[in-house]
Structure formats: C-alpha cells, structure tokens
Amino acid sequence: MRKESHLVEETVDPMVPRPFVVRESREETRDAFTLTLEPQEANGAPAFEPGQFNMIYVFGVGEVPVSISGDPRQPEVLVHTVRAVGGVTRALQKLGPGDIVGVRGPFGSAWPVDKAKGKDVVIVTGGIGLAPLRPAVCQILGQREKIGKFALLYGARTPKDILYREQLGQWRSNLDLQVRVTVDNATRDWYGTVGVVTILIHKARFDPANTIAMVCGPEIMMRFVVQELIKERMREQDIYISMERNMKCAVGFCGHCQYGPNFICKDGPVFRFSDVRHLFGLREI
Amino acid sequence: MEKIKDLLMQHPFFKGLPKERLDLLAGCGSNIHFKKGECIFKMGEESNHFYIVRKGRVSLEMDGAQHGPIRVQTIEEGDILGWSWLIPPHKWSFTAFAVEDVNVTALDGQCLRRKCEEDHDLGYELLKRFSAVLAKRLEWTRMQLLDVYGANA
Numbered sequence: 001m002r003k004e005s006h007l008v009e010e011t012v013d014p015m016v017p018r019p020f021v022v023r024e025s026r027e028e029t030r031d032a033f034t035l036t037l038e039p040q041e042a043n044g045a046p047a048f049e050p051g052q053f054n055m056i057y058v059f060g061v062g063e064v065p066v067s068i069s070g071d072p073r074q075p076e077v078l079v080h081t082v083r084a085v086g087g088v089t090r091a092l093q094k095l096g097p098g099d100i101v102g103v104r105g106p107f108g109s110a111w112p113v114d115k116a117k118g119k120d121v122v123i124v125t126g127g128i129g130l131a132p133l134r135p136a137v138c139q140i141l142g143q144r145e146k147i148g149k150f151a152l153l154y155g156a157r158t159p160k161d162i163l164y165r166e167q168l169g170q171w172r173s174n175l176d177l178q179v180r181v182t183v184d185n186a187t188r189d190w191y192g193t194v195g196v197v198t199i200l201i202h203k204a205r206f207d208p209a210n211t212i213a214m215v216c217g218p219e220i221m222m223r224f225v226v227q228e229l230i231k232e233r234m235r236e237q238d239i240y241i242s243m244e245r246n247m248k249c250a251v252g253f254c255g256h257c258q259y260g261p262n263f264i265c266k267d268g269p270v271f272r273f274s275d276v277r278h279l280f281g282l283r284e285i
Numbered sequence: 286m287e288k289i290k291d292l293l294m295q296h297p298f299f300k301g302l303p304k305e306r307l308d309l310l311a312g313c314g315s316n317i318h319f320k321k322g323e324c325i326f327k328m329g330e331e332s333n334h335f336y337i338v339r340k341g342r343v344s345l346e347m348d349g350a351q352h353g354p355i356r357v358q359t360i361e362e363g364d365i366l367g368w369s370w371l372i373p374p375h376k377w378s379f380t381a382f383a384v385e386d387v388n389v390t391a392l393d394g395q396c397l398r399r400k401c402e403e404d405h406d407l408g409y410e411l412l413k414r415f416s417a418v419l420a421k422r423l424e425w426t427r428m429q430l431l432d433v434y435g436a437n438a
Binding site for chain 1: 342345359384425428
C-alpha cells in the first residue's frame with residue numbers, strides 16, 4: 001500500500017517524464033509530422049485542455065515543448081504535431097512505432113472555449129499554428145449547439161504546407177462551420193484563395209461585439225491579425241493569442257520563457273490580448 | 286445603365302459618391318462574364334478597364350520563370366480588380382485568370398480617365414479610393430514577402 005502511494009506521488013511530479021510509446025508517426029507536410037503516443041503505464045494519458053502543451057523528451061537528445069494537437073474528447077492517446085526545425089524535433093521525426101519518449105505535462109493555460117458559450121467564435125491561424133488550435137476546434141464541434149457562428153481562417157505558405165488537409169475538408173463540409181484557407185503563393189493547380197490570412201477576416205461572418213477570437217501563428221502574423229480584428233470592431237479583451245518562447249522547466253522555475261511579468265509556461269501560452277498588449281511586439285521581450 | 290448604377294451604389298468602394306457622379310461612372314460600365322480558365326488580361330498589355338468582381342474568383346499571376354506561372358493573389362466577390370488603368374503607362378502589371386466562372390462589372394478606363402480629366406473632383410475621389418486599395422495590397426504583399434510561415438519564422 002505504501003509503495004503504491006509512493007508511485008502515485010512519482011507520477012505527478014511535474015519534473016519527471018512519463019514513458020510513452022509511439023503508436024504512429026504521420027507526415028503532414030514537408031517539415032511537419034504528427035506523433036500519436038500511448039502511455040506505457042496503465043493509468044492512461046493525462047487529461048488536457050485545448051491550448052496546453054507537453055514537454056517531450058527524446059532520450060539522450062533533449063526535451064522540447066510541443067502543443068497538444070489531439071482531440072480532448074479522446075484522452076486515451078496523446079497527439080502532437082511537430083515541425084522539424086531543431087535537433088530534438090528532427091530526432092522526434094525519426095521515431096517510429098514502438099519507440100519510447102518521455103512526456104511531462106500537460107502545462108499552461110487553455111483556449112477560452114467555456115467563455116465562448118453563447119458567442120460567435122473566430123479562429124485565425126497560420127502555418128503550424130493550426131496544431132495548438134485543433135483541440136479547441138474539436139471541443140467546440142463537440143458542443144456546437146452552445147456556440148453561435150463559427151469561423152476557422154487558416155493561412156499557409158503554399159498548398160503543400162497545409163496541415164490536416166483531410167480534416168479541414170471534413171470540417172468544411174459542416175454547413176455550420178466556415179472554413180476558409182489561403183496560401184501565400186501557389187501554382188495553377190491550386191483553385192483556392194491566394195493572399196495573406198488577414199484578407200479572410202472581413203469575409204468571415206461573425207458579430208464583432210459578441211465574438212471570442214483565438215489567434216495562433218508566428219508573432220508577426222498575430223500582430224497583423226489582431227490589428228485587423230480590432231478594425232472589425234472586436235474588443236481587445238475578446239481576443240486570445242498563444243505565445244511561444246523557449247520553455248525549459250515548464251513550471252515557472254527556470255525563467256527561460258519569461259515574458260515581462262509572466263512566464264509563458266505557467267501564465268500562458270494562451271493570453272488574453274488586452275493583458276499582454278503592452279508587451280506585444282516589443283523587441284527583446 | 287440603371288442596373289450598373291445600382292450595383293455601384295451598393296458597393297462599398299463607391300460609398301458616399303453623389304448620384305450624379307455615379308451616373309457618370311455607370312456610363313462607362315458594362316457587365317461581363319468570364320468562363321472558368323479564361324484569361325481576363327495579360328501582363329504588359331494595355332490596361333483599359335477595372336473590374337468589380339460580383340461573383341467568382343480571379344487569380345493574379347506572375348511568370349515564375351522555371352517555376353512556371355505563380356499565383357500571387359486572388360481577387361474574389363466584392364473585390365476591386367485592376368488599378369493599372371489609372372497609372373501611366375496604363376499597362377497591366379499581372380496576368381489575370383478566371384479560376385472559376387466569374388461575373389464582373391467592367392468600367393472602361395479610357396472613358397473614366399477622360400471624365401476624370403474633365404472633372405477633377407471626380408478624379409480626386411477615385412484616386413483616394415484607389416490609393417486605399419493600393420495601400421492595402423502593398424501591405425499584403427509586404428506580409429507575403431516576410432514569409433511568416435517559413436522555416437526561419
């Protein structure tokens with residue numbers, strides 16, 4: 001009995017990774033892939049909220065923060081979409097079924113899905129930024145009757161860089177979800193919209209006075225998107241953004257991800273724009 | 286012509302223009318249909334129109350040399366297509382294709398230029414409105430140049 005309680009204490013220590021087995025690794029784009037992970041222990045994957053992240057440890061290589069991109073209604077597995085840009089993420093890309101990684105988390109704040117009840121929702125995202133928002137889309141679709149109009153606006157570099165292409169198609173077939181995708185440039189085999197993601201905002205149908213906006217993507221993209229949403233008469237306090245910094249401990253000890261008075265890992269990554277507007281866009285923050 | 290005037294009146298680009306000016310503009314207008322895949326104008330050719338896209342999607346393309354034609358922007362329902370008619374040497378800067386069946390209201394640039402020369406107030410009004418379109422397109426182009434989704438973003 002004493003031994004069991006000791007084990008439970010160990011598993012909740014936020015600094016101790018839990019072993020997870022790679023069940024599937026799927027290529028999404030030329031540099032992004034999705035890992036499906038199953039817990040090696042019997043007590044299942046930890047519940048998470050949309051917007052939270054895990055620290056994923058590749059043994060002998062290092063640890064990286066990665067947003068959770070799976071459906072929170074399917075908590076038996078962890079799904080992470082990763083872009084291979086550094087040593088650890090490239091090592092993750094090489095993993096296949098049966099390989100083991102360490103996982104700490106989930107950490108951080110969540111998208112305000114509960115606050116969106118009775119309101120319209122507009123999600124504006126670009127590039128790999130769709131991954132941290134996918135859980136929010138899934139959760140909203142699971143309680144669609146509680147939300148008003150729902151728009152998902154997504155920008156990618158080229159058609160080949162579009163994440164979750166198949167799922168976007170399924171979502172688009174929902175007659176009560178506006179899905180608009182644009183790319184920065186394309187060849188003639190692309191029949192969709194070409195242009196920056198901000199051009200989609202004024203074409204989307206939502207009531208700016210009664211809308212929650214969730215924005216995720218490169219910081220410079222978010223800056224333009226927020227400007228455009230405010231031009232559409234949205235209030236700053238109804239706009240939420242997800243920030244990214246170099247997270248290490250993930251529990252607010254080490255200070256690597258300090259963002260003004262906040263730690264991204266603990267107080268973020270999801271912030272209400274009005275709470276961070278004085279820091280947003282400042283250099284060296 | 287009444288129908289074209291009605292279309293212009295309803296379009297945000299012409300919002301606030303007095304009726305007599307809309308009459309002048311409508312006199313230069315016609316409704317045109319382009320079939321999917323049809324070329325609307327070609328880069329370097331003389332530019333004598335601008336278009337209000339009423340339905341469908343138009344792609345603006347540049348020749349990407351070994352990459353072939355590159356679509357750099359699409360113009361969609363409600364958007365304004367073409368500003369080269371206003372700025373010398375009045376040559377199209379891009380090639381435009383109908384990505385799908387497209388309905389436009391076309392305004393004759395030569396006719397408009399003549400009216401603007403005769404009525405500078407009309408010319409100034411149009412210039413202000415086109416400057417706003419150009420400024421927005423420039424902002425979008427700069428954002429595209431930043432390649433915000435690229436590997437080094």
